[in-house]
Amino acid sequence: MFPRIPRNELIVLSLLSGVRQSYGLDLVRQSDGALKRGSVYVTLDRMEDKGLVESWLAETPAGEQGPPRRLYRITGHGAQALAEYRAALLPGGLAFG
Amino acid sequence: MNPRRLLVTLCVLPASVLFGLPFARVLISSPASVERDAVATAAVFFSAAISVLAFMLGSATLVRTAKLLDDILRSRSRARPRVVRRPPGVSLLELARFCFSSKNFERVLQPIHSDFEVEYNEALAAGETGRAKMIRFRFTVTFVTNAVSLLPLKALRKIYDLAFSPIRPL
Numbered sequence: 001m002f003p004r005i006p007r008n009e010l011i012v013l014s015l016l017s018g019v020r021q022s023y024g025l026d027l028v029r030q031s032d033g034a035l036k037r038g039s040v041y042v043t044l045d046r047m048e049d050k051g052l053v054e055s056w057l058a059e060t061p062a063g064e065q066g067p068p069r070r071l072y073r074i075t076g077h078g079a080q081a082l083a084e085y086r087a088a089l090l091p092g093g094l095a096f097g
Numbered sequence: 098m099n100p101r102r103l104l105v106t107l108c109v110l111p112a113s114v115l116f117g118l119p120f121a122r123v124l125i126s127s128p129a130s131v132e133r134d135a136v137a138t139a140a141v142f143f144s145a146a147i148s149v150l151a152f153m154l155g156s157a158t159l160v161r162t163a164k165l166l167d168d169i170l171r172s173r174s175r176a177r178p179r180v181v182r183r184p185p186g187v188s189l190l191e192l193a194r195f196c197f198s199s200k201n202f203e204r205v206l207q208p209i210h211s212d213f214e215v216e217y218n219e220a221l222a223a224g225e226t227g228r229a230k231m232i233r234f235r236f237t238v239t240f241v242t243n244a245v246s247l248l249p250l251k252a253l254r255k256i257y258d259l260a261f262s263p264i265r266p267l
Contacts, residue, residue, distance in 0.1 A: 023208070023212075024208050024209075024212055025212040025215065025216070037209070037212065037235070037239055038238075038239040038242055038243065041204065041205045041206075041208050041209055041243065042205060042243060042246065042247075044204070045201075045204045045205050048204065055204065057203070065218075066211075066214065066215055066218070067210070067211040067214050067215070068211065069208075069211055070203070070204070070207070070208045070211070
C-alpha cells in the first residue's frame with residue numbers, strides 16, 4: 001500500500017533523515033521556503049503524535065546564550081515511512097501525498 | 098566666573114553685612130574718641146571673624162547643594178532613564194502557559210517563542226532595528242495564529258450547537 005504522507009511532513013522527514021538532529025527554525029531555513037515558521041511546529045507536533053519524529057528540550061550549552069531549544073530527530077518508524085514512500089515513488093514518479 | 102564661587106560670595110556678603118550692621122550703628126552714633134576707635138577695631142575684627150566663619154559654613158553648604166543640583170540637572174538631561182524591561186513576547190508566553198495544556202505549550206508555542214528570541218537578538222546585535230520590529234510583528238501574528246489553531250474549536254462548536262440548536266422531537 002502506498003504510504004500517504006502530507007507534503008510538509010515529507011519535507012521534514014527528508015530534512016531530518018540527512019542530519020542527526022535539528023530544531024524548527026533550522027528546518028525552516030534549510031527548506032528554502034517550503035516550510036513556514038507559522039506551521040512547522042504544528043506539523044512537528046502532529047508527526048510526534050504519529051511517532052514519525054521524537055523531540056526533547058535541549059538546554060543551552062555553557063558559554064552560549066539563548067533560550068533552550070527543542071530538538072527533533074527522525075524515529076525508526078519515520079525512517080521506514082520515508083523509505084517506503086521513496087520506494088513507491090521511484091517507478092511511477094508520484095507527487096507528494 | 099565659576100557659578101559656585103559666585104553663589105558662595107552672594108551668600109557670604111549679606112552675612113557679613115548683617116553681622117557688621119550693629120557695629121556700624123555704634124560707630125555712627127558715637128562721637129570721635131578713643132572708645133570709638135576701640136569699637137571700630139572690634140567691629141573690623143568681629144566682622145572679619147564672622148565673614149570667615151560664614152564663608153566656611155556657607156561655602157561648605159553651598160558647594161554641597163550646588164553639587165546636588167548639578168547631579169539632578171545632569172541626570173534629567175540624559176536622553177532616557179535606564180529602565181529594566183521584560184523581553185518582548187514574554188507576556189504572551191505566560192498567558193499561553195496559563196491557557197493551554199503543557200503538551201501544546203511545550204511542543205508548539207514555546208519553540209515559536211524560542212525561535213523568535215534567537216532571530217530578534219540576532220537582528221538587534223546586527224543593529225537592524227527595523228528588521229527586529231518586523232520579526233516581532235511576525236512573531237505576534239504567528240503566535241496568535243497557532244494559539245487559535247490549538248483551541249478546542251470542536252468542543253466549542255458542540256457546546257454552541259447544544260445551546261442554540263432547536264429542540265427536535267424524539
